[in-house]
Amino acid sequence: MMAGILKFQLDYIYFFYGASFIFLGAVCFSILKRGAVKGSISWFWLALFGFIHGINEWIEVIVIALGDALWIKVLRLAILILSYICLIEFGRRNTFLGRDKKVSPLFYIFPVILSSLGFWFGLEGFSASVRYGFGFTSVFYASLVLLSHARAPDPPLPFSSRIFLRCAGGAMFLYAFATGLIVAPAHFFPANIVNTDTFLRLAHFPVQLLRGALSIVIAVSVVFFALKQSAQSFVKEDNRELRHVKVFFMFYCACILLFFCLGWRVVDYSGRRVEQDEDTARHLKTKIFAQFIYMSANKLGAISALAGSPDIVNIFSQKSLSSADISIVNERLDRYRAGIGADVCYLMDNSGLTLASSNRDTPKSFVGKNYAFRPYFKEAMNGNKGVYLARGVTSNERGIYVSYPVFGSVRKAGDPPAGVIVAKGSLDSLGKYFKTYQYIFFVSPEGVIFVSSRPEWVFRSITNLTPGQKEVLRISRQFGDGPWDNIGFEDMNKASGTVLFYNKLFRFADEGVDGLAGWKIVFVDDKSSVALTRLMFISIFSIFFLLVSVVSLFFFKISLDSIQISASEALYAALVDGSPDSIELYNKEGICIYINKHGLDMMSWKKEDAMGNTFEESWPQPYKETAGNAVKDVLAGMPRVFEANMPRSDGSNVIKYVTLVPIFDLRGKVKYFGCIARDVTDDCRTRERLVQSSKMATVGSLATGVSHEFNNVLEIILGNSELAFASGDPVTMKNTLEIIIDSARRAAWIVKTMLDFSGRSYDKRDRVDIAEIIKQNLVLLDKVFETNNITLETHFKDVPRVYCNPGQLSQVFVNIMMNARDAMRGLPIKTLAITLDHDVDRSEVIICFKDTGAGIKEELKSKIFGPFVTTKGILGGGDDKQPGVGLGLFVAYGIVKQHNGNITVESEEGKGAKFCITLPTFAEENTA
Template sequence: MRAKKSLLILFALICAVGVIAGSYLAGTSRARDDLRLQGQRQLQLMAPDLQSLLQKYETLPFVLGFQPDLIEALAYPSDARAISRLNSTLKTIQQQANVGAIYVMDRDGLTIGASNWDLPLGFVGKNFSYRPYFDAALRGRAGRFYGIGTSTTEAGYFIAQPVYGNGSAGGPVTGVVAVKISLADFERTWRSSDDAIVLADRSGVIFLSNRPDWIYRSLTPLDAATERQLAHTQQYMGKTVTPLSGQPDLFVTQSVGQLGWQLMLFPGQSRVLRAGLQWALAAVLLLACAALAGWASHQRRRRLEERLASRAALQKAELELNDKIVERTQQLRTTNQHLESKYAKLQETEHLLRSTQNELVQAGKLAMLGQMATGITHELNQPLAAIRAFADNARVFLERGQGEQVAGNLGHISEASARMGAIIGQLKGFARKDEALGTVELAASVRASAFLLESEFRRHAVTLDIDVGVDNLKVTGDSVRIEQVLINLLRNALDAVEGAERRLVAIHLARDGDSALVGISDSGEGIPARVAAHLFEPFFTTKPSGKGLGLGLAISSSIVQAMNGQLTAHNQTGGGARFELRLPLQHQGA
């Protein structure tokens, strides 16, 4: 059964290939016939135009043969005035008739006058006795010839007629007058056609075409006699005529002119191939439709059989499903209760974790305040001592009645009190436990953090360079926690330059795309390679015992990550370390 089915499929495939191949051959044959018919019609429109041009100037040399100026110049070739009148007459007629050139030759073929006498490549003094048209006109017949000019190297169609000495036909022939006509306009017109168009002489040599590489190629190999004739007449001077290779077999032709010319058109083979492919594609589509129809009928029968089988299976599955639903429902109820219990424990753990983290951050702030206590105490003692001194002086001045000095001392007391208030207010704001998120202006946070550590930097003789040239950089976060991070980074930088020869800490605020960037750099020894990998780990520190627990950078990194930011560190090229705090900028209207 399987072998029989395979044979049927193979037979169907062979028949399909045969139908497709037959459709392709029928399409190409039909297209060839249509193209031949179209090409013949096109040639029937083109040939009369070319024939009309050739006949248009047929009588011009005959009429010129009776011009008195031509007859007189041939009779007296040594008369300069007669030759001058001849040249002037020929030039005027050439311009009016719009031909390539008009020239007169004596019986020996020597040109005595021409319309182009004043041009560098003029015909005067040239001998054309080897041209067939000269020999025919000298015998009293019209001479016709197409070839490349030996003087100008420009191809053209030549028509020649005899000039009679007595001014009447039948008298003695004293010379020949010839007219050169250019056919270049036809060649330019043909270039707009997609099909190849050629004009070949009686020997099969192509001399006009819209395919430049076909010109001066022969349709068939030339015999020796023809080659000798072309060499003698110099018809295609300087051109080597070789057979045309790869000549299309589809063409139409029509005779033109009196020299046995053939006007030929080669329709594009692509249209034949396209037509064949279209017919083959149509056959493929028809066969595909037939195959789809057969396949659909077969599938329909199979679906009916499967539907009956599936209906019985569904009834059986329905019974089994009801039993499983009851079992699964009980399992889901038990699992749900278990998940609810785990979720409650998870919420409790998360609440404990957040509370511990906040307490750890607050402990970090208080520890930092403890580290700054010495500097803050020194900072507060100075204004307190000043207040005591100014108060004592004011009492003495008051007893003496010197009011102006009393007022001055009171002003100094007020300024010192204001500075103490600013320091204490900054400390209170930094020490408070605040978790409210809001708009934070980073420039203000940078200045506030530097203000709290100002005395520490002065006491350790460290230069603090603050650059907040970019104002109005706002982020969403907690100002107190941002200041905690900045103070921790500034204190680490202060510790890093403690033993350095050049003590400098710089803080720089800038905008980087959609983020605000705070860079804190120092002139210390930098971050050792073994430390860089563990820099932000809890309880990892390089400071001596009693100077830190190793929680500062870990807490700072946690705070920054909670505000969708990033805290990084690296060594600078010129020496020292640089910590970068990057926070996303607050969008306008947020």
């Protein structure tokens, strides 16, 4: 009973089945489409499988309502194969054979070969073999992937995540058997034994219901697995919100199940209501036609009056009949035929011989014919009214025969009838009425069609007659000579009012005819609205399901994302607050809207000291213009970097290395800008000490040459002093004194230059001529170059002045030239070329120092500007005893970067080196 009920609910079961897989696809897309870590499951292909497979099952719903066709079968089969291919890809892309190797596409060979074997058995056989080859293989493979990931050690999964993944894998494993082994019936093993019909008989419910339930289990397990995995990325404070999301999802699942149950009831009620209305209409039609036949037979029953007519009765009392007697009888028969609307009225004697007939003058006259074998004659001879429907033996025309016994004029108890009077009526008018319908029949108790809306089906059967029944009909000649084959009706179920006709389910109603035992009107309705009504309500529920699912899953995804965003914001806030740098955020008006904790501590501020103030207001007077110009540049989209000395609230100073970066909106316009400031006070002090140490080392290297120069000056002074002392000539004394004065001035200039070079360099900048700085440095190094036989070449162009610290740049130039001296030691050719140029397009001054020294090894070029990197002495791996500590270029690099410039090196081992320094010429007074 239950199996029969569920069988007629296949459309809704397919709807449930398809919705389950579409729900699975939506889950995989909306929840698990997140940044996956290496080794985690890629859910894209499983989601695609869910959508495609669900759509394929929904097409089945349409087929049940509107009927099937060859192209629809081919389309469904193609979609089915495509869905299974997606599932195979899910397995392939989540199976790793080591070192990121995946399963080869040759894996498809097995399912393709197995599926192609079904071609021998037609489209149905191919459909079954596709489920064997692709269906079972793909789903079984996917289940193994899920189960293997559930127990994979890398990455390890929490216990509850493993449980959910195992539930999904276990349900997928069962689904492999439900979809891949239980197939539609086919004419080969095992499809002829293990199929959907066998399952229905044994389990009393369709296998599609099991498939849908398993898909729901898979989807729910995947969702909870996703929730558990997402929880791993949340901080503990977010788990409470995540629990709310879980409760919401469980409530959503309960509502979905309630929705399916409610939909089942609504669709079933609507279908049954329409079915009842249609069944009532069908029965009404059959009643009308049955009443019509009854009235036709009843009208023919008026012939009973003629059976008692003296003219008819007396004819059987005579020993011989004259032509006059026959004429009287014929006149009576003609009058009654016309009166009751019969086709033929005729009179037979007790032997069945026709004595008189109203069709006596036609080629198909009954006169002289014996019809003793007819049941209606036998019934009348038994003294009863006879009603019989048959095909005429003489006329070959169908008719309804009504017979009455005719007794003699002197009747005694127990006397048999003397004859039989018969009226034959035509059913042609009934056939005309039938033609207004597609399928309506007037059938005999055996199931033989006597009158039909399809004339070609007359004298065929609506059931499969047994050989015994056919033999009885052949003997009676009631419906001709046969063969009375079935028109194609199968599984005609009177209880449900359904019949299967060419694999399509039809509704029918039948109605017996009073007075005709076993005869009935059968009306088969090929235009039932039940399936369409069910399809309409299923479509409404489908749309509602999709809308609710989309909205709910969208809300669910937003809730999950909001929790993750909150967690990320808390995490990033913790990272920003824990940063050792000051991080500030300003709107495009330059007002501070955020500052981290370290930014407040750096300046000894309270939050209200920074929040709501503009960027310029936070700087002391000497730097307000600098800050204002920097804000203008960053709001124009240009990042700015500068270093400044800033007083703290407690009175101490802090040197800040400030970076301003623009923050753009979606339209590409600056909406905010960020300020990242680093406390470089200690770094600057360390750098100053390194610079001073480097200067002292350079001064030591210069001491010999300078002392020699100084001795020369002293000798000039002493010699001229002695000459002046010994000479009494005023003119000679004046000349010697002038020489002494010039020499003293030169000695003072040398001392001043050395003191300027070796003294502490304060960060005081001005616009200076780079050529003059280089020339002053060359004076210091003149004796060094002379002693080392170094040829100096200078090529100075007129260049703009540069805003810089002269002492710091002197340190850079001297360091590079002293390195060039060391690099050329011991070489036959020693040349140092210094060039000064101007790049107008880039507003830069370019200073290059090119030597003919030993060059720089390739492995050192990338780190030459790092601390403690040297090519001299033991630390540099050389044989020379000249010490090298590796701070010269490091200090030079830092000074150049402080001036917003750049320093590069070009060198090949054995071919010298070229150091180029670029310094901006644009106004930098407001950026220091």
